[in-house]
Amino acid sequence: MMKNRWGDIAFYTLTGGIVFFSLLPFLWFIDTSLKTDLEITSVPPVLVPSGSLQFYRSALERYDLLHYVKNSVITAGFTTLITLLISMPAAYALARLRMRFKKLFLYALILVSMFPQISIAGPVWRILDSLNLLNSYPGLIMPYVTLTLPLGVWIIASFFQELPRELEDSARIDGCGHFQTLWRIIIPLAAPGVFTAAILVFIYAWNEFFFALLIMTQQRYQTLPVGIALFQGEYTLPWGDIAAASTIATVPLVLLVFLFQRRIVSGLSAGAIKG
């Protein structure tokens, strides 16, 4: 079939182009992180770096990169944990129980996920300030939990909904209480959904910049995005160090994406598209 052959060529060219443009800018940055100062500023640009790890060393030593990594791991980790613990029961109530004001709850959650962060930034800062929680992990984790709850609840609820209705009935006949039903039967069956929500919440918290910038004004508490945004050199921008830190901040995410792309896709489109 002649026609199919041309279709295939067009398809592979287009797909190849899409993949190329998706990856190229970041590959260029990784490439940059492996160069030397001289190679970074050279024109024409050096394609194959000398593989010098000098920028990784200076990012670790001069900018104390590891403490940013630590702060990011702590905030993103706890945000994920707490958001999941709160989302699971909430999603269960919304997806499988009879209750009043369900619509109101859903609208409220959608609203939280929609409005610009600046509309709550000043007050959140003041609340945290009055509680002495600026520059502290809980001070950042609590707003993060709030902002990721809609995502967590929405994804987990859409997985809960797909479980058969009879589960609760048979659990009740077997003498399972409400809480046991949720904990022992529903959540294990929806484990893939919970895991999907965990990945997305983690990525959100790991990448968040706006609140981290406001709340963590002291360097020792700052997360990776804040550190990377504020890196300053003595005279010029330390591009090599920025590229090295960026690579370290991004590699875990790229690994997540390649390992769990299927789950991430299902999570992103969960509930949104079935109509």
Next chain:
Amino acid sequence: MRFSIAARERLYAFSLLTPCFLFVVTFAFYPIIYSFYLSLHKIIIGLPALGQPFVGLHNFGELLHDGIALHALLNTFTFVFISTLFELLFGLVIALAINRSFRGRGMVRAAILVPWAIPTVVSSQMWRFIFNDKYGLLNFILYGGDTTLYRAWLADPLFAFTAIVAADVWKTSSFAALLILAGLQTIPEELYEAARIDGANVWQRFKNITLPLLKPALLIALLFRTMDAFRVFDLVFVMTQGGPADSTNVLQFYGYKKIFAEGLMGYGSAVSVFVFMISLAVSLVYIKSIGSKMLSEKE
């Protein structure tokens, strides 16, 4: 037990929702209301001796005559419109391209997810480097080794704005593509078969089957992208700091500057309230047209 089964179930449902509700109220709804309150006062961080005198709607009156704020408003709308348009367009193209089974499909999907997963701060630094005036990749691609022709892209108002749009489109088209792809996969193959038998060509099939059935997915992608583009901040903060000459100043960045750089908590809160009202209006319009469909599935 004194309660009926239904009443107990409702009670149980509410108790399960309580923690979620508490967080949302404390760190989202209360701050929104608090923001209204602050916007009616004159408050300067760093001058606590000033107290916080009530000034009524004075801040809003000032806002209406604030040229930079209005400029930021216009920039924000332009940004939202152009970037969303391109994201949906590229998203559609990507989705149509990979909507078939082929070897390595998972890898391709993962590859196009990479821009979405990268922290925005990182992608901003990356693009800033590509647009660099002395050794940026863009200059080299356009002008080769002739450094005398190299331009400082981010120092030019129009190019700086374009650069921010381009960086945003690069980062988020894949997200739109995935939402649209999920929509594409719900369209039954038989419809295309039937149309083919009836002699419909590619374009007719696209226009009469794909587009109408894709409408919900496109609207959802539009909703998500619009609301997200409204809060553009990281790109501006890292790439341009709102400059040059406020050409890339957007509302969220302007509000941030007023409150946290200049310490004008009262006036900045007026900006916040203003931004909130606009986004509320936009999201209500969207939710009215598509939200009921999303919600009906959750009931």
